[in-house]
Amino acid sequence: MKIAVYPGSFDPVTNGHLDIIERTSKVFDKVIVSILLNSNKVPMFTVEERMDFLRQVTKKLNNVEIDCFSGLLVNYMKEKSATVIVKGLRAVSDFEYEFQMALVNNKLSPDIETLFMMTSSKYSYLSSSIVKEVGRLGGCLKELVPEEIIFEIIEKIRKTRG
Numbered sequence: 001m002k003i004a005v006y007p008g009s010f011d012p013v014t015n016g017h018l019d020i021i022e023r024t025s026k027v028f029d030k031v032i033v034s035i036l037l038n039s040n041k042v043p044m045f046t047v048e049e050r051m052d053f054l055r056q057v058t059k060k061l062n063n064v065e066i067d068c069f070s071g072l073l074v075n076y077m078k079e080k081s082a083t084v085i086v087k088g089l090r091a092v093s094d095f096e097y098e099f100q101m102a103l104v105n106n107k108l109s110p111d112i113e114t115l116f117m118m119t120s121s122k123y124s125y126l127s128s129s130i131v132k133e134v135g136r137l138g139g140c141l142k143e144l145v146p147e148e149i150i151f152e153i154i155e156k157i158r159k160t161r162g
């Protein structure tokens, strides 16, 4: 069974992430979408909220699992018997950092491969930070994040603003 892990912050999941998840789920037997705990970034959404969003938007994808991890990604991959890391690439600007991460992960664990999937062009401008910025400024989140989580995102942004 070929298992892939799609790691990230998902703060919150966007339509760009969902596009990568859907396409990856067609290539692998199982895809584990996993949120990094204790990242240096201060998230807007708690890990429970982020996992809940991911569960809602992937509920039709039977081979997709939602999880979280801490520590080295390669150690987590071994725990899960996963051999492929999936990352989305939106633009050349993503490449340098992702290339470095792929090389470090391969150095730490040569059996683990990183597979880069090009984001669909219609989502190439999209990121979780853009979603939070548009939401904060009262813009429309339709087409940026899946419909079923728009209300909860807006509510949280409103509460965070006080």
Ligand code: PNS
Pocket (backbone or CB within 6 Å): 007, 008, 009, 010, 036, 071, 072, 073, 074, 101, 104, 105
């Ligand atoms: O969505 P993000 O924030 O760009 O995701 C980054 C993530 C979670 C994929 C990356 O930070 C990661 O894999 N962290 C785990 C720690 C690790 O294994 N780092 C690589 C060796 S230093």
